[in-house]
């Protein structure tokens with residue numbers, strides 16, 4: 217047997233130090249290192265070795281509540297699962313579902329992590345790992361199960377929830393290529409041939425699938441040069457979701473300034489096939505306004521009459537949502553020069569208590585944008601009085617005191633659009649649908665998809 221004097225210095229190091237050194241090795245090097253000597257393996261590989269916590273915290277957001285033993289298993293599971301080549305072309309295989317579950321755990325931790333509000337660690341390691349993983353898959357480039365093959369089963373709520381949580385990455389060319397028109401059903405996107413608005417949230421349950429179709433529509437039209445629609449306008453905005461480093465905000469409160477787009481289609485397509493071919497007015501120049509982003513400024517206003525019964529009959533508040541906050545605000549076209557057109561906004565938002573697809577932090581937001589008929593809805597404020605909507609917009613004055621609530625929808629407004637949407641976990645993106653409130657119930661009622669993000 218060799219004496220201590222014959223051994224290299226490293227054999228005499230205390231276990232803690234060996235573990236510390238080993239924690240700097242890559243997974244492959246750690247494996248080789250352990251194979252060189254039984255003693256090293258015995259020091260670094262057991263689940264109570266500090267190597268696992270060090271390696272875990274180097275790669276992922278630190279989660280205090282895990283014991284070291286769990287961290288070893290969690291670390292090794294993630295390393296293995298995330299390195300798999302994954303595809304949902306043939307639906308959700310068992311392997312695919314496991315992959316989704318690992319992403320779900322990491323998103324949950326990221327939501328908790330930013331909740332700690334550490335000013336020195338604003339971005340989340342988990343989200344960085346997810347982004348790296350995504351780069352090596354087509355998860356966001358073909359963001360639907362089956363890739364257009366309708367015989368493949370519908371995506372699970374877990375699949376949809378994770379897709380939606382990663383919306384900011386899906387607009388980034390670093391992580392995604394433009395998806396195909398096959399990755400969304402344009403009839404769902406527009407609620408084609410619906411006589412009445414179909415709610416996106418029913419009894420606290422979010423219609424994740426429709427939201428994903430809407431998201432994929434925007435993904436395609438924001439990123440594909442084969443669609444001559446929103447791409448140039450979107451690229452022209454500096455504050456875009458694909459430029460974010462911190463997609464999940466620490467506090468889940470209502471953001472007050474939003475940018476976004478809505479899409480319409482004119483004339484209303486007679487058949488679904490027509491809609492499939494021409495997906496938006498934004499490509500024909502007939503509705504140039506659609507090419508311009510909208511900005512919406514909101515201000516909390518506790519008056520429940522911001523959503524009077526007349527509107528509640530069309531877009532009802534959700535009885536299952538525990539709290540509700542009302543707001544008012546203004547909407548205008550977003551451009552570098554001060555845009556004159558300005559509409560008024562009233563609505564509410566309600567956090568959704570239940571997790572969706574296993575992930576918490578969703579909220580519902582509903583509002584109208586409108587141009588009041590001042591012969592009927594009189595205005596009293598100094599700023600608003602005697603001024604047209606256009607003047608109010610350019611002077612950026614406060615919300616007017618006006619006769620409210622309206623007694624009818626037909627005569628009180630020159631224009632009134634309703635919107636129902638869902639704010640995704642992280643609080644920075646809303647997806648949903650708009651409709652022309654005055655035409656609700658008519659077969660050719662204007663309606664379509666909307667997206668807005670925190671700016």
Ligand SMILES: [Zn+2]
Nearest residue numbers: 480482497503
């Ligand atoms: Zn149009």
